[in-house]
Amino acid sequence: MRETDTRTGSGRGRDGRDGREVLVIGGGIAGLAAAHRLLTGSSAADPVRVTVLEASDRLGGKLRAGEIAGARVDLGAESLLARRPEAVGLARDVGLTDRLTPPATATASIWTRDALRPMPKGHVMGVPGTADALAGVLSDEGLRRIAQDAELPPTELGDDVAVGAYVAARLGREVVDRLVEPLLGGVYAGDAYRISMRSAVPQLFEEARRHPTLMEAVRAIQARAAANQQTGPVFMGIEGGVGTLPDAVADAVRQSGGEIVMGERATSLGARGTARATTTNAQPTAGREPLWRVVTESGRTFDADQVVIALPAPAAASLLRTASPKASQELRAIEYASMALITLAYDRNRAELPAGSGFLVPPVDGRTIKAATFASQKWGWIADENPDLLLVRTSVGRYGDEKDLTRDDDDLTDIARNDLNEAIGLTATPVASLVTRWQDGLPQYPVGHPARVTRIREHLAQLPGIAVCGAAYDGVGIPACIASAHAAVDELRGDLGARDELKANPVQSLHGGAGE
Known part of the structure; x- marks a missing residue:
């Protein structure tokens, strides 16, 4: 990646190689998957240099591994849809094959009509x-x-x-x-x-x-x-947590020559000039200056032939406000829902859970929690690592029903405990609790969303070398985000086949929490 010295205007690459310089903005799983595909799909005939910009001090976006009472646990998404190849395939590509594991139980319930029902x-x-x-x-x-x-x-x-x-x-x-x-x-x-x-x-x-x-x-x-005789588990987990996948992908990106820059929030995107305004996505013209310039909040400037924007819709809209006002306007119309996860750890000798992986809660019943996952029963690796603990995850908040998220962590924990008591008779006091808040964590797909995504991509098609990917477009699940990233990279190579296939056959999101 060519980083420009804003004092002199001179550009400097990491090395003297020729090839496309691609900037990936966003270090969530979509951005990391895009960087990985760019690097693993490059060749001597199409060399590529990749830089990933991440605004925060952590990679992974909504995938996050953590600990409670010394036990490893996911604090975000916890499973991968295994009936699609993208997520499991990426995990295998970055060396996690031996850590892929199916749920220990797929039996779940619904807490409805005042009873836990299969x-x-x-x-x-x-x-x-x-x-x-x-x-x-x-x-x-x-x-x-x-x-x-x-x-x-x-x-x-x-x-x-x-x-x-x-x-x-x-x-x-x-x-x-x-x-x-x-x-x-x-x-x-x-x-x-x-x-x-x-x-x-x-x-x-x-x-x-x-x-x-x-x-x-x-x-x-x-x-x-x-x-079609689909066999095998519907979902897979990763020993240590699905939240460990982003760091594994990041390591693979670095080993392949990619650079990951943390703590740099991209604030503007603009064309460096008009000399290559007609360049196609497939191959930048050799010997020309990079087309795009990205400036970060700290004042650093990065020049690139091509840019993959792997950001939530509001951030993408802000970045594209000058380069594509129409795409920016469409992106701003995408709404998000917030939620919180309340993770509880219990002394196994003082608490007991019913069989199964957990339960879902219909909002019509007026409860506060929306789901509960018995993590120690769902994932064998958690039980094996923590024989003295029972871990339970509950979720609160959904679109149009986020008032409970204004409560402090102690109140949310008490609410979760009260609902667990009513649902399964769990009265024990947890040895530890942890509230993880995902503000604007999930994009909403109302009627007309596919048409909006089509319009966004039509507007961006007028910008050579720009592609978008992530949860805001083709599905919120992990495989969908990875498929979106792969399609964006292929689009930059001039191959629209993956994008057309994704449009014709979206990656269906299946429930990956307590329910299945």
């Missing part, structure tokens, strides 16, 4: 293929309402529709309120009645357009999955 089987993000497994979760009236799906005329979906509104119209509100809502909430911390079906459950959206009833669409998805 999570029904045979659903797609809470939408059932039959009503057979829903007794107890739904009322008798709710079960009868599901049968009306077969009698209703087909519903026109149009370009997009809210998941909750569509499912409620076909199967009744109880299915949404007691199944779809808590499952979607576990992924987006959002409101099912405004979340885009096309974005959040793309398989179901496409099948619902092909079948006259919703449950027929669900059964078609299930039949296809059975025909």
